[in-house]
Amino acid sequence: MRRARRRGYRELLIVLGIFTFGHSIAAAFWAVYLSGDLGLSPAFIASPYAIGFFAAALGSMAFTVASSVPATPAMAAGTYFLNVTTDYDQTVRETSEADNTFVVRLRAYDLASAPDLVPASVTVPAKASVNRTVTVTTRITNQGVGNASGFQVAFYNASERSSPFAIVNVGPLGTGATSSVISATWSSPSLGPHDVRVEADYGNAVPEGDETNNARSGTITVYDVPTTFLEIGVPKVYSDTTYIRPVTNLSFVSPDRTGSGAPTIWYRVDSEPWASIPEGQRFTLARGPHRITWNATDPLGGVEPSLVWDVFVDDLPSETIPTVSNATDGKVVSFAATDLGVGMNWTEYRIDGGPGWTRYNGTGVRITIPGNHTVEFRSGDLLGNVESTQTIPVVVEGAPPNPAAGFNVKPILAAVFAAMIVLPGWFAAPSPDPPRRRRWFLTVVLPPAAVELATGAVSLGVPEMAVPGGSLGVPVDAALLVIGLLVIWFSRRRGLRAS
Secondary structure (H helix, E strand, O other): OOOOOOOOOEEEEEEEEEEOOOOOOOEEEEEEEEEEOOOOOOOHHOOOOEEEEEEEEEEOOOEEEEEEEEEEOOOOOOEEEEEEOOOOOOOOOOOOOOOOOOOOOEOOOHHHOOOOEEEEEEEEOEEOOOOEEEEEEEEEEEOOOOOOOOOEEEEEEEHHOOOOOOEEEEEOOOOOEEEEEEEEEEEOOOOEEEEEEEEEEOOOOOOOOOOOEEEEEEEEEEEEOOEEEEEEEOOOOEEEEEEOOOOOOEEOOOOOOOOOOOOOOEEEEEOOOEEEEOOOOOOOOOOOOEEEEEEEEEEOOOEEOOOOEEEEEEEOOOHHHHHHHHOEEEEEEEEEEEEEOOOOEEEEEEEOOOOOOEOOOOOEEEOOEEEEEEEEEEEEEOOOOOOOOOOEEEEEEOOOHHHOOOOHHHHHHHHHHHHHHHHHHHHHHOOOHHHHHOOOHHHHHHHHHHHHHHHHOOOOOOHHHHHOOOOOOOHHHHHHHHHHHHHHHHHHHHHHHHH
């Protein structure tokens, strides 16, 4: 049966259907009772005023009947209950007698004296932060011609009318009167737009002249909380720990995500009090380890979860230790550098204030020039902290005078070795014939002797050939002597065979 509201006093149209779920029946009767909530008995308002008959209905069939019920006597405005009963006189034997009755509620009211409740002065915030409550307010005006009894005002999401997030009971409201401010709080974990509605007389407790104007709506767009970034200037080094210097600039960036203005950024260093700081404003930190904590609050009240960053501010220079050791021809200077912070980067040095610095590659620096020398050195770490220039004196003892300048005996030694070749060679000639002896001497004996004499002259300009001091003088002399004697010996044997 269709639920309806009655707006007049003439007649009530009832449309009802009867379903049979068993086998065919011989007859069935139905009756309609109308009772009210004003303490009136059903017999006074209407006795069984409509009785119908269905004959030989088939099983599982449905029939619909329309009937106009005269309103005699006229009903007063109010709520009524319409009772429809099948098999009224219980002439049909049924498998269940408990489901023969259906009741529906209806209202009757007088248009000339009905109230009309409408939401007025509805305030729905246009924006909200995720999971943060905002307040929706309204006032209810009775713009009808009759007084309204107590009713409910509901606040709900448009897609969830059956589950309001707030219901407020409002007392009677006279014609032309407006209620005080009615409010409810709302929040949502979902980003994006939400259609929020306010509805007067949510439970339909008040019969109104217009039931279509009870609701007002507004859109609330939910935005996420701010996201704030810490910008780190240079120099900086990332490793297991982040290292910066006291001159490294730090600042925050927090974009406006709501269109309502830039968020307010809050931060603190270590256990210091919280302080606000404008976006992009630079600040620095003192030497040592620090922890920076920050977040931001947008104009909607959205609070960003706090973020944490640990950093070590390093301005300690490296420390370099030099070592001087002896070498065969002078001194060797080595360097060992350490850094207690970010780590070593380079070591450089220069000798006797030279024009440029040389990067140390780990190999000792040889100084061979006799005299007093000054070696300057310094080291730098990965952040660019540079050690103050340090110095170390290096003394290289004077080397022995150049043998070629007056103490070189190599020319004399070469002459002696040449004579040791010439004398055996002259007497070892295979033929006593003077012409053959001379030819033997010029072609076999004289060439190695001449080479030996030449090494003495070379030693005057080549220190390595000098004796003493040179490393090649004596070995070359000995080799030339052996070669010369072997040449003489083999040449003599061949000459004797030929003769």
